[in-house]
Amino acid sequence: MAPDPDRGTGRRHRRLRRGIAGFLGLVVLSLALGTLVPRRPVHPTGGRPGHHRILVLANAIHTDIALPVDRAIRERFAFLEEAGLPVERADHLLIGRGGRSFYVETPNWSDLRPLPLLRSFTLDEAVMHVGLAGPIADGEAQRTILLDDAAFEALLAAIEASFASRNAIPGAAYGPYDRFFEATGSFNALLGCNVWTAATLRRAGIATGLWTPLPRLLLWSLDLHGGSLDRPGRSLDRPG
Numbered sequence: 634m635a636p637d638p639d640r641g642t643g644r645r646h647r648r649l650r651r652g653i654a655g656f657l658g659l660v661v662l663s664l665a666l667g668t669l670v671p672r673r674p675v676h677p678t679g680g681r682p683g684h685h686r687i688l689v690l691a692n693a694i695h696t697d698i699a700l701p702v703d704r705a706i707r708e709r710f711a712f713l714e715e716a717g718l719p720v721e722r723a724d725h726l727l728i729g730r731g732g733r734s735f736y737v738e739t740p741n742w743s744d745l746r747p748l749p750l751l752r753s754f755t756l757d758e759a760v761m762h763v764g765l766a767g768p769i770a771d772g773e774a775q776r777t778i779l780l781d782d783a784a785f786e787a788l789l790a791a792i793e794a795s796f797a798s799r800n801a802i803p804g805a806a807y808g809p810y811d812r813f814f815e816a817t818g819s820f821n822a823l824l825g826c827n828v829w830t831a832a833t834l835r836r837a838g839i840a841t842g843l844w845t846p847l848p849r850l851l852l853w854s855l856d857l858h859g860g861s862l863d864r865p866g867r868s869l870d871r872p873g
Contacts, residue, residue, distance in 0.1 A: 670842065671840050671857070671858040672831075672840065674836070674838045683779060684781075685780040685782070686779055687777075687778050687788070688769060688775050688777055689851070689855065690769070690775045691774040691848035691849065694847075694848065695731070695826050695827070695848060696827050696851055697762075697830075698727075699726065699727050699769060700728065702720060702724055702726060706726065709793075710726065716814075717801070718765060718810065718811075719765070723766060723767065724768050724769070725765070725766040725769055726765065727762075728762070728763050728792055729761070729762050730759060730816055730826050731753075731760060731820065731826045732752060732758070733758040733820070734748065734749035735752065735757070736760055736762060736826075737805045740807040753821070753822045753825070754821070754822045754823075755821070756819055756820070757821070759815075759817065759819055761795055761813070762813050762814075763812055764807075765810040775852075776855050778839065780837055784837040784839075785837065787836050787837045787838065790836070791832075791836035795829070795833070796817070798815040801813065822846070825846060827845055827847060827848055827851050828845065839855070841858060841859065
C-alpha cells in the first residue's frame, strides 16, 4: 500500500505545532523565573535609605535611570555640557543603554526598519543615551528609589563605567536635548537595555530579578525583591 502523503504532512504539522508550543512555553517559563528568582546586589553597600532620590522610568520596550540634576551632578557629568547639552536647564538626566542601530535610527515607531531590528537581536555596538527632562510626575510605569551616599556613589560609578567615550557621536541625537555616546561592550536584545538597568541598580545595592529583559518584568522584580513600595508614588527603599 502506498504511503498516504496527507497523513505524513499532518504528522509534520503536529510536530511543528508541538515544537512551537514547547519553545513558547520555555520562553514564558524563563521570563517568569527571571522575574521571580532574585539576583542579589553585586556589591551591597549596607546602610539605610538616604536622601538621594532616583527614578526608574519605563516605556513599552525600554527603561532609563533618571538622576536629579544638582551642582554635584553637573560637575560630575560636565562632559555632557561640553557635548552641547544645556544640563543647567534640566531637572533630571535620563540615562539608558541600547543597541546603536535600533536606538539611534528609531526615534519613533514610524522609523522602524527591519535591519536595525534584526541587528538588535543578533549583535550590535552598544551606545549610551542621555536626555534632559524637567519635573517628573509620579506614574505607574516608574519606581522611585532612595539611596544613601555610598549607594548613590556606587550607582554613579557604574553609570560612568558604561561610557566608552565622553565625546558625543556626531549627528546622533533625536533633538537638541539628548545625545548618544559610545558604550562599553556589545549589545543584544536578550541582554539589552533593561538588563543593563537592573545590573546598574544592583551595583547600588538594589536586588532585582535574575533576568528581566522587558521593562515591566524589571519593575515587577523591583516590587518583589527591591524593598518596600509605597503607593501611589511607589517609593522604593533600598534594602539594608
